[in-house]
Amino acid sequence: MRPEELSDLQLDAIRELGSVGVGHAATALSQILGHFVGISVPEARIVAVSDVPSMYGGAETLVAAVYTRILGDIEGGILFMMPRDAVLGLVDLLRSRPPGSTKTLGNEEEAIAVHAATLLISAYVAAMGRMADVNVLPSSPAFAYDMMGAVLEVVTSEIGMKADTAILVTARFMEEDAAVDAALFYLPDPDSLDVVLGKMGVA
Amino acid sequence: MTDGTATGTPYAEDVEVIRVSTGEYAIAQYPQVLMTLALGSCVGVALWDPGLRRGGLAHVMLPTPSDGGRTGSLMRFASEVIPEMAGALVQHTSGRRLVAKIAGGAAMFRGDSRLAGVGDRNLEEVRKQLLLLRIPILAEDTGGSHARTVELHLDTGVMVVRSYKFGIKEL
Numbered sequence: 001m002r003p004e005e006l007s008d009l010q011l012d013a014i015r016e017l018g019s020v021g022v023g024h025a026a027t028a029l030s031q032i033l034g035h036f037v038g039i040s041v042p043e044a045r046i047v048a049v050s051d052v053p054s055m056y057g058g059a060e061t062l063v064a065a066v067y068t069r070i071l072g073d074i075e076g077g078i079l080f081m082m083p084r085d086a087v088l089g090l091v092d093l094l095r096s097r098p099p100g101s102t103k104t105l106g107n108e109e110e111a112i113a114v115h116a117a118t119l120l121i122s123a124y125v126a127a128m129g130r131m132a133d134v135n136v137l138p139s140s141p142a143f144a145y146d147m148m149g150a151v152l153e154v155v156t157s158e159i160g161m162k163a164d165t166a167i168l169v170t171a172r173f174m175e176e177d178a179a180v181d182a183a184l185f186y187l188p189d190p191d192s193l194d195v196v197l198g199k200m201g202v203a
Numbered sequence: 204m205t206d207g208t209a210t211g212t213p214y215a216e217d218v219e220v221i222r223v224s225t226g227e228y229a230i231a232q233y234p235q236v237l238m239t240l241a242l243g244s245c246v247g248v249a250l251w252d253p254g255l256r257r258g259g260l261a262h263v264m265l266p267t268p269s270d271g272g273r274t275g276s277l278m279r280f281a282s283e284v285i286p287e288m289a290g291a292l293v294q295h296t297s298g299r300r301l302v303a304k305i306a307g308g309a310a311m312f313r314g315d316s317r318l319a320g321v322g323d324r325n326l327e328e329v330r331k332q333l334l335l336l337r338i339p340i341l342a343e344d345t346g347g348s349h350a351r352t353v354e355l356h357l358d359t360g361v362m363v364v365r366s367y368k369f370g371i372k373e374l
Contacts, residue, residue, distance in 0.1 A: 058240070059240040059241035060240055060352060065312075142312035144313070146350040146367060146368075147240070147350035148241065149241025149243070149350070150241045150242060150243025150351075151350075153241070153242075153244060153245050154244045154312060154321060157244055157245070157264055157321050164275065
């Protein structure tokens with residue numbers, strides 16, 4: 001099954017995977033940082049990869065991205081992506097600083113953002129493995145900070161255009177007085193999507 | 204219409220810019236300008252006919268159809284789009300006049316060797332196809348780990364390459 005063929009019920013199941021996953025990621029982040037960080041999943045929907053740039057201001061928009069392949073019983077990839085301003089906001093939130101404190105994405109800021117992204121992706125993959133009862137592991141994360149169009153094309157080339165549509169799971173990081181959204185694109189191999197949905201009882 | 208010689212601003216506002224989407228190609232005639240955005244591992248292949256001030260620009264995604272894809276346009280593959288684009292350009296003239304400039308083929312993601320290989324394989328196939336067609340590569344800005352936006356100016360054959368890392372470069 002390809003992502004664009006998903007029913008509302010099936011999409012809901014994918015969103016549920018996201019909710020469970022980010023719940024665990026939030027707990028892990030709060031433990032590391034020593035202060036509360038919440039993450040929610042306001043939505044999950046199907047997007048054509050070619051439509052993504054127009055959602056964020058064009059192909060040349062500067063974004064931070066972390067890509068991880070899903071290995072094991074099922075295949076696919078997960079791309080974590082945030083425009084520059086949003087990722088600076090995330091770093092502020094994770095450091096418990098007022099929004100606008102972080103001005104540039106240096107090595108230290110990059111490490112914090114990648115760490116949060118990796119936790120989120122790992123938690124999502126772990127939730128998928130548990131709920132669908134499959135063996136899955138995330139590959140080590142790869143990082144890029146450049147034009148969005150270039151980031152997306154590398155990912156779609158690697159999947160070999162089998163995934164020209166993706167499932168967009170929005171992850172909202174929250175602290176007491178700040179919230180910032182990250183985009184998590186789940187790029188499933190079509191066969192793997194059948195397996196996951198079948199095991200979750202919504203095939 | 205300007206003569207396109209301004210250096211500060213590459214072209215006046217009334218110049219028609221033709222955008223080439225990912226995995227496609229376009230042919231244009233001066234004073235039109237060809238442009239494609241955000242090349243990562245993809246390669247921008249520009250072919251230019253100096254005599255006619257005509258040219259083509261392709262946004263190559265993958266080397267050959269065996270590299271993936273049962274559906275979608277064949278024009279995203281180097282092995283398909285380069286002969287097709289060259290054929291479309293030489294309908295009106297001799298093929299020997301065509302020259303090429305290429306940009307892109309970067310490794311965008313650090314820390315993943317398999318992802319890093321796509322750009323190199325694209326460049327290899329692009330060079331092979333241009334060699335088969337005996338079209339010389341006059342200049343290139345390839346490899347590295349940064350994204351590029353390119354424009355092809357059809358009066359001078361200049362390829363303008365823009366990136367966050369290095370700013371504006373002219374080939």
